[in-house]
Amino acid sequence: MxxxxxxxxxxxxxxxxxxxxxxxxxxxxxxxxxxxxxxxxxxxxxxxxxxxxxxxxxxxxxxxxxxxxxxxxxxxxxxxxxxxxxxxxxxxxxxxxxxxxxxxxxxxxxxTAANRQMRLIASNQSGVTSTGQLTGKTIGTPSINGVVHIATLLALKRSGVDPKSVRFIEMMFTNMADQLKAQRVDAVEEVEPFVSALNKAGHVDLGDPMLQVGDxxxxxxxxxxxxxxxxxxxxxxxxxxxxxxxxxxxxxxxxxxxxxxxxxxxxxxxxxxxxxxxxxxxxxxxxxxxxxxxxxxxxxxxxxxxxxxxxxxx
The missing domain is CATH 3.40.190.10 (Periplasmic binding protein-like II)
Structure with missing residues (x-):
């Protein structure tokens, strides 16, 4: 010691x-x-x-x-x-x-780009492979207007998606995997340590919206x-x-x-x-x-x- x-x-x-x-x-x-x-x-x-x-x-x-x-x-x-x-x-x-x-x-x-902790993760059953395809979709968020949510809104806007066309549902990080599996949401705003588990389960990584704010x-x-x-x-x-x-x-x-x-x-x-x-x-x-x-x-x-x-x- x-x-x-x-x-x-x-x-x-x-x-x-x-x-x-x-x-x-x-x-x-x-x-x-x-x-x-x-x-x-x-x-x-x-x-x-x-x-x-x-x-x-x-x-x-x-x-x-x-x-x-x-x-x-x-x-x-x-x-x-x-x-x-x-x-x-x-x-x-x-x-x-x-x-x-x-x-x-x-x-x-x-x-940082070299060490990303947040991801926008789409369900592997949703058919979504890019942020630009989220128009009209449902996204799970830990907190409406929280830090990861603001980053997602920024990423949606800069990808040509009207954030108002997207439905957001608040849920805990720990419940997001189950919500994706049950197809209650098309994507989630997730952070580590849960990002690693979702990637391992084969869900689709749409990138890190946080880097839209800065790096x-x-x-x-x-x-x-x-x-x-x-x-x-x-x-x-x-x-x-x-x-x-x-x-x-x-x-x-x-x-x-x-x-x-x-x-x-x-x-x-x-x-x-x-x-x-x-x-x-x-x-x-x-x-x-x-x-x-x-x-x-x-x-x-x-x-x-x-x-x-x-x-x-x-």
Missing amino acids: LTRRSTILGLLGMAAALPAAGAIAESAAAPIRIRVASVISSAWLPLWVARDKGLFLEKGLDVEVMTVQNLSTTIGALGRQLDISGATAIDIVKAAAGGLDVVGVCGNTLE PITLTCWMANGTWARANPEPVTRFVAALEEARAYIAGYEVEAREILAKWTRLPKDVIESIVLPTYSTALTPRHVSAWIDAMRETGQLSAELNPSSLVLK
């Missing part, structure tokens, strides 16, 4: 950059409790690694992890039942457009109530530092990290081994958020004037 921890700290330069972490470890002060929410997806592996490997505790944090079905439902609980929640830039933009004080505290995953583009991030985040800069800094160490641990000890992924997702070993892990990054800047603001405007999903700089914790 000490060898692994030293390796991680060496990769990050954390020993020199965060002297406070050492003081925290040596002190007898009670850890600061933080309530954090995420969904079951390989995107949130850094959270689980930081929790299971004791990285949060080393930073003086007692992190309680809550699992939810849809991250968009956590916004109203921020600053009350929750302190920090997994999110997408879309969640932050929509909340701000609605007058809520929500900020992004750090990034989590990036979507690279922020896929997931972490958000908090703005008032809480500004009043608690030290716990936020420690939280981000622990996630950064977790990111380095995943890069250096992928086998062990996948064991943690199996524990939290309860997916079979063969599925866990086939999953393409996301590109993890704690970076989050106004530019990352601005790309999604532009995508929402192009798809007609945003009319409010927003300043991206005010949506990211400084």
Whole structure:
């Protein structure tokens, strides 16, 4: 354990950059409790690694992890039942457009052409082989006007399909395979680890709509109530530092990290081994958020004037 921890700290330069972490470890002060929410997806592996490997505790944090079905439902609980929640830039933009004080505290995953996590997947029984053939079809989505949905709307529009001609049905990622098999939908907006399973089952990969927004583009991030985040800069800094160490641990000890992924997702070993892990990054800047603001405007999903700089914790 000490060898692994030293390796991680060496990769990050954390020993020199965060002297406070050492003081925290040596002190007898009670850890600061933080309530954090995420969904079951390989995107949130850094959270689980930081929790299971004791990285949060080393930073003086007692992190309680809550699992939810849809991250968009956590916004109203921020600053009350929750302190920090997994999110997408879309969640932050929509909340701000609605007058809520929500900020992004750090990034989590990036979507890149070299490492795609999202796909638009068509049923192998639908006859659909391209995005341009989805006129009049039914698509399963995790959340109407969520991040993957906005990307799909953008891809449809740029492929010559009127998004209004497409019917969207909300469903959980875990149910999408069954819905395709039952032919209740013609395609689904899916993410890893479920993309790998659908591809293995022979369904049709229509590409990654996320790359219509940008490459690279922020896929997931972490958000908090703005008032809480500004009043608690030290716990936020420690939280981000622990996630950064977790990111380095995943890069250096992928086998062990996948064991943690199996524990939290309860997916079979063969599925866990086939999953393409996301590109993890704690970076989050106004530019990352601005790309999604532009995508929402192009798809007609945003009319409010927003300043991206005010949506990211400084």
